[in-house]
Amino acid sequence: MAESTKTDTVVVGLGAMGAQALWRLARSGVDVIGIERFTPGHDRGSSHGESRIIRTAYMEGAEYVPFVRAAWRAWEELEQAAAERLLVRTGALMLGSPDDPAVTGSIAAAERHDLAHQVLSHERLTRRFPQHVTRPGEVGVFEEEAGAVLPEAAIRAAVRLAERSGARVRTGTTVSRIVPDPDRPSVLLSDGGRILARRVIVTAGSWLPRLLPEVADLGGGLRVERRVLGWFRTTQDPSPHVHGPVFARDEDDCTWYGFPSLDGGRTVKIGVHAETPGNRAEGAQWGEPVDPDVGPRAPDAADARRLGALAAGLRGVAELPERMAACMYTMTSDEHFLIGHRRELPGLVLAGGFSGHGYKFASAVGIALADLARDGRTDMPIAMFDPHRWD
Ligand SMILES: Cc1cc2nc3c(=O)[nH]c(=O)nc-3n(C[C@H](O)[C@H](O)[C@H](O)COP(=O)(O)OP(=O)(O)OC[C@H]3O[C@@H](n4cnc5c(N)ncnc54)[C@H](O)[C@@H]3O)c2cc1C
Numbered sequence: 099m100a101e102s103t104k105t106d107t108v109v110v111g112l113g114a115m116g117a118q119a120l121w122r123l124a125r126s127g128v129d130v131i132g133i134e135r136f137t138p139g140h141d142r143g144s145s146h147g148e149s150r151i152i153r154t155a156y157m158e159g160a161e162y163v164p165f166v167r168a169a170w171r172a173w174e175e176l177e178q179a180a181a182e183r184l185l186v187r188t189g190a191l192m193l194g195s196p197d198d199p200a201v202t203g204s205i206a207a208a209e210r211h212d213l214a215h216q217v218l219s220h221e222r223l224t225r226r227f228p229q230h231v232t233r234p235g236e237v238g239v240f241e242e243e244a245g246a247v248l249p250e251a252a253i254r255a256a257v258r259l260a261e262r263s264g265a266r267v268r269t270g271t272t273v274s275r276i277v278p279d280p281d282r283p284s285v286l287l288s289d290g291g292r293i294l295a296r297r298v299i300v301t302a303g304s305w306l307p308r309l310l311p312e313v314a315d316l317g318g319g320l321r322v323e324r325r326v327l328g329w330f331r332t333t334q335d336p337s338p339h340v341h342g343p344v345f346a347r348d349e350d351d352c353t354w355y356g357f358p359s360l361d362g363g364r365t366v367k368i369g370v371h372a373e374t375p376g377n378r379a380e381g382a383q384w385g386e387p388v389d390p391d392v393g394p395r396a397p398d399a400a401d402a403r404r405l406g407a408l409a410a411g412l413r414g415v416a417e418l419p420e421r422m423a424a425c426m427y428t429m430t431s432d433e434h435f436l437i438g439h440r441r442e443l444p445g446l447v448l449a450g451g452f453s454g455h456g457y458k459f460a461s462a463v464g465i466a467l468a469d470l471a472r473d474g475r476t477d478m479p480i481a482m483f484d485p486h487r488w489d
Pocket residue numbers: 110111112113114115116133134135136142143144145147149150151152271272273274301302303304305306309325326327369425426427449450451452453454455456457458459
């Protein structure tokens with residue numbers, strides 16, 4: 099006979115989102131079990147690589163700003179509860195031509211929400227941020243309310259605090275199937291165990307479309323894609339990268355981003371967020387599809403060269419990365435998230451499709467998921483992420 103356990107809520111997947119939901123539920127006194135196939139803070143999903151950008155003047159849409167603000171508050175709560183540094187405030191610089199989306203989107207969000215920001219010409223950029231090689235005609239939008247979240251540390255902290263508040267955590271355990279039911283959904287484990295719950299939160303990241311095929315085709319389908327991060331040695335002493343803002347930069351063929359040095363000036367990390375639409379068809383360099391069970395292809399010399407070409411936009415860094423890491427994005431067709439219920443999946447609360455920009459919100463997503471599982475509703479501004487929006 100398979101072992102059968104009962105609980106109020108199960109969280110499937112303790113990555114960025116699941117760990118925060120687990121903590122929020124446990125600390126509100128809910129009997130909750132978290133299941134993770136690897137270990138919290140692992141490097142096989144979407145939440146590794148030491149840093150994630152958080153910014154408030156949101157170029158992807160001004161309507162995200164209230165959610166980012168909620169996330170800032172929730173990160174600070176987590177940081178305080180964990181008594182550990184999980185946020186690094188650096189400010190952010192969005193670079194590009196005056197009509198590039200990184201620039202226009204950030205300005206639109208800042209103006210709509212009255213966020214302090216400065217638009218800097220090429221000349222002012224060169225004086226104030228000499229670590230960036232900008233071209234005449236390019237501009238930068240600087241905002242102070244931005245920085246980096248430390249992703250692995252934040253996941254581990256949330257899981258640790260959740261356990262301290264009574265959550266049961268099973269690591270190295272894979273969920274093989276979730277059976278929806280309005281009153282008693284259940285979770286089947288690959289070791290033969292079964293958990294009966296009142297609600298199941300599904301935060302399986304890139305494995306979501308596989309675990310719940312009902313979600314796989316939403317809005318034209320979720321796509322799991324490969325991305326590569328590179329760490330470049332700094333070459334000047336003192337390095338101009340010791341301080342300074344996180345940044346994103348629109349080029350003709352892609353949008354890339356990076357961080358100031360978070361290891362005392364030794365290295366800086368950069369990555370490519372997206373290829374410029376239209377460029378994708380010509381080889382899909384950065385959007386290679388991935389089978390999450392196999393994992394993304396290991397970074398190679400071609401990745402190093404492509405990242406190196408972008409790093410030429412930074413002063414005082416080596417030509418090629420000293421190390422790289424591959425990671426997965428789970429894209430929706432409109433690049434907005436999926437958070438909430440689907441009527442054909444009763445008893446389940448979903449969060450996925452974070453489209454390469456979800457980490458910064460994880461603290462607020464955790465609150466929303468905990469609210470939805472516990473109370474069936476939330477005050478978090480998540481209407482735009484409704485999984486029924488394409489119906
Ligand atoms: C390279 C890279 C850079 C990024 N940069 C930024 C950034 O700067 N700012 C930003 O806001 N966002 C950024 N993102 C996006 C952000 O990191 C993701 O949106 C976010 O981490 C997704 O979290 P998740 O919880 O959905 O997935 P994950 O954190 O991957 O969690 C899913 C978890 O579910 C577990 N799981 C899956 N299936 C099962 C199963 N069957 N049984 C048990 N456990 C299971 C997995 O092991 C995993 O731990 C970046 C992403 C990448 C890849």
